Amino acid sequence: MRNSAPKLARRAFLSGVTSLTASVAFSQNVDFFGDVDQETSITNGSLRNISSFRMLDWRPYFKNLKNGAILSDINSRVIHFWSENEEIYKLYPTSVPITDELTRKGRTEVVRKVVGPSWRPTPEMRKRNPEWPDFIGPGSDNPLGSHALYLSWTYYRIHGTHDTRKIGRKSSNGCIGLYNEQIAELFELTKVGSQVLLI
Structure with missing residues (x-):
């Protein structure tokens, strides 16, 4: 039981990092040009x-x-x-x-x-x-x-x-x-x- 708290904390941390990474990736795919299908590579x-x-x-x-x-x-x-x-x-x-x-x-x-x-x-x-x-x-x-x-x-x-x-x-x-x-x-x-x- 002692080790479960650190494991849960680690899982929460990794989950938060994954979520943050996904939100950053999503923010780079936002359509700034008026088109839904616009290519996502922006200089x-x-x-x-x-x-x-x-x-x-x-x-x-x-x-x-x-x-x-x-x-x-x-x-x-x-x-x-x-x-x-x-x-x-x-x-x-x-x-x-x-x-x-x-x-x-x-x-x-x-x-x-x-x-x-x-x-x-x-x-x-x-x-x-x-x-x-x-x-x-x-x-x-x-x-x-x-x-x-x-x-x-x-x-x-x-x-x-x-x-x-x-x-x-x-x-x-x-x-x-x-x-x-x-x-x-x-x-x-x-x-x-x-x-x-x-x-």
């Missing part, structure tokens, strides 16, 4: 910005939702999307420009949508990085990932990335990057003419 950059994953109302940012609306919050490193009929709302973590000089803010719109985009460095990129190639076609080496939404501003896009370490960080040369799975979803939800606001 450290995204975890650092977890407080930014909060729902927003579209009204302070847009007069209406004609053609749908995308809000890219550079500071929070997230994109919000609202469908025209308000039935769909999405929230995605993003990569953002490395410096303020590379960041453009204001209103624009989606002017072209491309699956499997090709990439060319801008003249400014060529000056900063003369060793970069002149052209990269679609594929796993392409910096634009699997899909791209071209904006009315020259050289600016919302696109995917094959380098998932970039998401949640200041890591782009001006564009806004998403996980390939999420840009594919946003690509389907948007249309040419969708409103875009970068703040």
Whole structure:
């Protein structure tokens, strides 16, 4: 009988540790992106910005939702999307420009949508990085990932990335990057003419 108390205490301790481990694991699987089936591997950059994953109302940012609306919050490193009929709302973590000089803010719109985009460095990129190639076609080496939404501003896009370490960080040369799975979803939800606001 003497040994039963320590065994019970040990069982309670192990049970508590198991419970705590399970709750931590569960907390890492929480859906911060608006989808139940979202992949559960979140980069450290995204975890650092977890407080930014909060729902927003579209009204302070847009007069209406004609053609749908995308809000890219550079500071929070997230994109919000609202469908025209308000039935769909999405929230995605993003990569953002490395410096303020590379960041453009204001209103624009989606002017072209491309699956499997090709990439060319801008003249400014060529000056900063003369060793970069002149052209990269679609594929796993392409910096634009699997899909791209071209904006009315020259050289600016919302696109995917094959380098998932970039998401949640200041890591782009001006564009806004998403996980390939999420840009594919946003690509389907948007249309040419969708409103875009970068703040």
